[in-house]
Amino acid sequence: MALVLVTGGTGHLGRDLVDRLVQKGHRVRVFARSPRSDTNVEWAIGDLATGEGLQAALQGVDTVINAATYSPIARRGGAIRPMDFFKSPSAVDVEGTERLLALCREANIQHFLHVSIVGLDDASLPYAHVKLAGEKLVRESSLPWSVVRATPFYYLLEGMLAGLAWLPVWPVPTAVFNPVDTSDVADYLVKCAFDGQRGMRAEIGGPEDLSLVEFARQYQRACGTHRRILPVPLSDARARGMGFVVSNGGVRGSRTWSAWLAQRFSEIREAA
16 A cells, blocks of 8 residues: 555544545555554654655655645634634645645655635635635646545534524524535545546535524534524625535535534533
């Protein structure tokens, strides 16, 4: 088996991705700032934002899956702050991606698979602009490349809704979208990494096109919260600008929001 380097392998998506690769029998090296306890993979220590350790990490690698990103919103578990509407760091997603691509060319990498986001062309948040700039670097590269765009992840939706818990009334946009489970995205990425195809791949989204109001209702039922939900109308353009988009004509994950919530709160109860 060829050696696969995964950046962002310790994040939510990255952990699922590394698990799937190992289960399929692939040799996996994870590029991270610090090693974890998983002995089924190799650990290459470094930092994509500075380039430290990156050249050594690429030695002997055939395929790179770039799942690294720096989203302040994701770091907070989905909580949005006013600063997120004005700026977003680019050291990982732009400068880091540019550096990684250059070193991959030197290392003669055979496939560079980049993880991106559905709807970047219409999104207005600075983080989306940063992600789009990084994606463009990949698409303009001379490497054999692929790009997979995914809709927002369930864990981010949970974080956003959990942030409303203190309010007696939840103002929730009526926007329709189809968030997805990271495990479904990981399965699709493994397929795209080794099926021989290149270029812009079909997008992946969740199995259900629901309004955010319905997602909020299901969340309340799952966690036993009872709050009035105030639907807030949102134009299609505004919804797209905020990242609420439906992935049409692409790949659909199989795990529903309700199934994800059931497991999530089962785990919380068991840990209590």
